Amino acid sequence: MANDSGFMERNYFLLRRLHSLTGILPIGVFLIAHLTTNSSLAWGGLALRGKHSELNTLEGGQAYFYHEVEWINSNVPHLLLIEITLWLSIAFHSVLGVYYARTGKNNTQRYAYQDNKRYKWQRISGYVGVLFIFYHVATLRWQWTFLVPGGAEWNHHFSVSTLAAALRGSYDSITFAGFVVSLFYFVGITLLVFHFANGLWTAAITWGLTVSEQAQKRWGMVCTALGAGLMLAAWSALGAAVMTDPVEARALEEKLIVEAHGEQHLLEAKEKYPGPAPTVGEEDIADK
Amino acid sequence: MSNTATTPATNSATAKQGRTVRFRILRCDGPGKPSYWSEFDVQPELNANVISCLKQIAEKPVMVDGKEVTPVVWDSGCLEEVCGACTMVINGKVRQSCTCLIDDYAPRDGDTITLEPMSKFPVVRDLWVDRERLFHNLKRVKAWVPIDNTYSLGPGPKESPESQQTHYKLSECMSCGCCLEACPQFTIEEDESKWNNAFIGAHAISQARLFNNHETGKQLKGERLDELAGPGGVADCGNAQNCVKVCPKEIPLTESIGAMGRATTIHKIASFFSGKK
Numbered sequence: 214m215a216n217d218s219g220f221m222e223r224n225y226f227l228l229r230r231l232h233s234l235t236g237i238l239p240i241g242v243f244l245i246a247h248l249t250t251n252s253s254l255a256w257g258g259l260a261l262r263g264k265h266s267e268l269n270t271l272e273g274g275q276a277y278f279y280h281e282v283e284w285i286n287s288n289v290p291h292l293l294l295i296e297i298t299l300w301l302s303i304a305f306h307s308v309l310g311v312y313y314a315r316t317g318k319n320n321t322q323r324y325a326y327q328d329n330k331r332y333k334w335q336r337i338s339g340y341v342g343v344l345f346i347f348y349h350v351a352t353l354r355w356q357w358t359f360l361v362p363g364g365a366e367w368n369h370h371f372s373v374s375t376l377a378a379a380l381r382g383s384y385d386s387i388t389f390a391g392f393v394v395s396l397f398y399f400v401g402i403t404l405l406v407f408h409f410a411n412g413l414w415t416a417a418i419t420w421g422l423t424v425s426e427q428a429q430k431r432w433g434m435v436c437t438a439l440g441a442g443l444m445l446a447a448w449s450a451l452g453a454a455v456m457t458d459p460v461e462a463r464a465l466e467e468k469l470i471v472e473a474h475g476e477q478h479l480l481e482a483k484e485k486y487p488g489p490a491p492t493v494g495e496e497d498i499a500d501k
Numbered sequence: 502m503s504n505t506a507t508t509p510a511t512n513s514a515t516a517k518q519g520r521t522v523r524f525r526i527l528r529c530d531g532p533g534k535p536s537y538w539s540e541f542d543v544q545p546e547l548n549a550n551v552i553s554c555l556k557q558i559a560e561k562p563v564m565v566d567g568k569e570v571t572p573v574v575w576d577s578g579c580l581e582e583v584c585g586a587c588t589m590v591i592n593g594k595v596r597q598s599c600t601c602l603i604d605d606y607a608p609r610d611g612d613t614i615t616l617e618p619m620s621k622f623p624v625v626r627d628l629w630v631d632r633e634r635l636f637h638n639l640k641r642v643k644a645w646v647p648i649d650n651t652y653s654l655g656p657g658p659k660e661s662p663e664s665q666q667t668h669y670k671l672s673e674c675m676s677c678g679c680c681l682e683a684c685p686q687f688t689i690e691e692d693e694s695k696w697n698n699a700f701i702g703a704h705a706i707s708q709a710r711l712f713n714n715h716e717t718g719k720q721l722k723g724e725r726l727d728e729l730a731g732p733g734g735v736a737d738c739g740n741a742q743n744c745v746k747v748c749p750k751e752i753p754l755t756e757s758i759g760a761m762g763r764a765t766t767i768h769k770i771a772s773f774f775s776g777k778k
C-alpha cells in the first residue's frame with residue numbers, strides 16, 4: 214500500500230494529465246465517431262444518395278448503418294489494435310477516475326451552485342458510465358450472451374437485427390427485460406455524453422487552455438453545443454435501434470448481403486450466424 | 502460587497518427593533534470532544550452583527566431552557582472583514598461573522614440564526630478553529646517575495662501598471678479559509694504529516710500566481726510550480742468553482758486555477774525536455 218501511494222505521488226502530474234488526456238483522446242474522439250455512426254440508423258435513410266430508393270426512411274437508415282458497419286469491419290486497418298487501445302484507455306481512465314473521485318466530498322446541499330452540481334454529476338456519471346460501458350462491450354463485443362436477455366449475439370454481418378434483438382430482449386417483441394436493458398442504455402449514454410462534454414470543459418481549465426472567466430464561459434458554450442449534438446445523436450441511435458423490428462431487419466440484411474456479395478456469401482454467413490427465422494422460437498436462438 | 506454566499510434572506514429595511522433572535526450554535530468543549538447544539542435567545546442591539554450578539558451571549562450565557570453554561574468561544578480580530586479570523590458557517594454557508602448583519606439574516610421576531618465552526622479545520626473550542634493548515638499551505642508555495650539578506654539589495658524591478666491591477670485583486674486575500682471550507686476537494690486532515698500531499702487549496706494556488714507574476718517574487722517561480730505540479734497540487738482541483746463564489750474578497754480564484762494549470766503544464770513539458778528533475 215505504501216509503495217502504491219508512493220508511485221501515485223511520484224508520478225502525480227503525469228498520471229493526472231494522462232487521465233485528462235485519455236478522456237479526450239482516444240475515448241472522447243471515439244465516442245464522437247461511434248455516436249455518429251450509430252445515429253445513422255436514424256438519419257442514414259436520407260443519406261443514401263439515390264441507392265435503395267425502394268426503402269422507406271427507417272429501412273434506409275438500417276441499410277446505411279449496415280453498410281457503415283460492414284465498411285468499418287472490413288476496411289479499417291488493425292481494428293483489434295484500435296479496440297485494445299480503447300479498452301486499455303477506458304480501464305485506465307476509470308480506475309484513476311474512481312481513485313480521484315474518492316478524494317473529494319460532495320457538498321451540493323450546502324453550496325447548490327450549478328458548477329458544483331456538475332462536479333457531483335461528473336463523478337456519478339463516471340461511476341454509472343463504467344458499469345454501462347462494461348455491459349455494452351461485454352455483451353455486444355465480447356459476446357457474453359448470458360448477460361443479454363433473449364440471448365441475441367451481435368455480429369457485424371447482421372448488425373441491425375442482432376442489435377435490435379439485444380436491446381429489445383428478443384427477436385419478436387420488446388420484453389420486460391429488454392425494456393430494462395434499453396432503459397439502462399438510455400441512462401448510460403446520457404450520462405456518458407454529459408461526462409464527456411463536462412469533462413472537456415474542465416479539462417480546458419486543468420490544462421490551462423481557458424484562464425479568464427470569459428474564456429471559460431465561451432468554451433462552456435462550445436462544450437454545451439457539442440454535448441447537445443452528441444446527446445441528440447445518442448438518443449436517436451437508441452430510439453431507432455429499439456424501434457427496429459429484428460425479423461424485418463434480418464430480411465433486409467440478407468437482401469443486402471446478396472446484393473453486395475452474392476448468394477454464396479449469404480449462405481456462409483447464415484451458416485455461421487443462423488439468427489432467427491421468422492418462424493423459429495426464442496429457445497432456438499438462445500445460446501447453447 | 503456582494504456575493505451569492507452572503508446574500509441575506511430578506512431585506513434589512515423590514516427589520517423590527519427590540520425583537521428576539523434565536524441563535525442555534527454547534528458547540529464543542531475541546532479538540533476531540535463531541536459536538537452538540539445549544540440555543541440562546543438574544544435581543545440584538547441596533548445594527549448588530551453576529552459578533553456583537555456573541556458578546557451579548559458571553560455576558561449572559563444562559564440557554565433558552567434557562568440553564569447557565571460556559572460562554573460560547575469564537576475567534577476574531579479586525580472586526581472589519583480584513584483579518585479572516587472570525588470566519589464560520591452561518592445558516593449553512595461560510596462567511597465572516599463580524600460583517601454578518603442580524604438585520605439582514607434575522608429581521609423578524611423569533612428568527613433563527615445557526616452558527617457552526619468551519620468543518621475543514623480542527624475545532625479548538627466552539628466556533629474557534631485552528632487554521633494552521635491554511636498557513637502551512639501558503640508556505641508550501643513560498644507565498645512571499647524573497648528579499649532576505651544581510652545588505653541592501655537596492656530598488657527592485659519595476660512593476661507594470663497592468664500587472665499591478667491583477668496583483669492588487671489577488672493580494673486582497675485575507676487567509677480566511679472560506680474557499681477551503683466550500684471546496685469539495687479540500688477535506689479535513691488532522692494528521693499534519695499528510696498535509697504536504699493533500700490538496701493545497703484555492704487560496705494558495707492564487708497566492709502562487711500572485712508571487713510568480715511579481716517581478717521579484719518570480720525568483721522562486723520554479724519551486725512554486727514544482728509544488729503545484731506535485732501531489733495535492735492544482736490538478737487536485739475538481740473545478741466545482743465553489744471557491745470563487747464564496748470568496749468574500751471576490752478574488753478570481755478560478756482564473757488563478759486556470760493560470761496555474763497553464764503554468765504547470767508548460768513548466769512540466771519544459772522540464773521533461775530540458776530539466777534535470
Ligand code: SF4
Nearest residue numbers: 684738739741742744
Ligand atoms: S474550483 Fe477547485 S479549488 Fe475551487 S472549490 Fe472547486 S475544487 Fe475547490
Ligand code: SF4
Nearest residue numbers: 674675677678680748
Ligand atoms: S482566497 Fe478569498 S476565500 Fe480564500 S482565503 Fe483568501 S480571501 Fe478567503
Ligand code: FES
Nearest residue numbers: 578580582585599
Ligand atoms: S474579525 Fe477580522 S474578518 Fe471578521
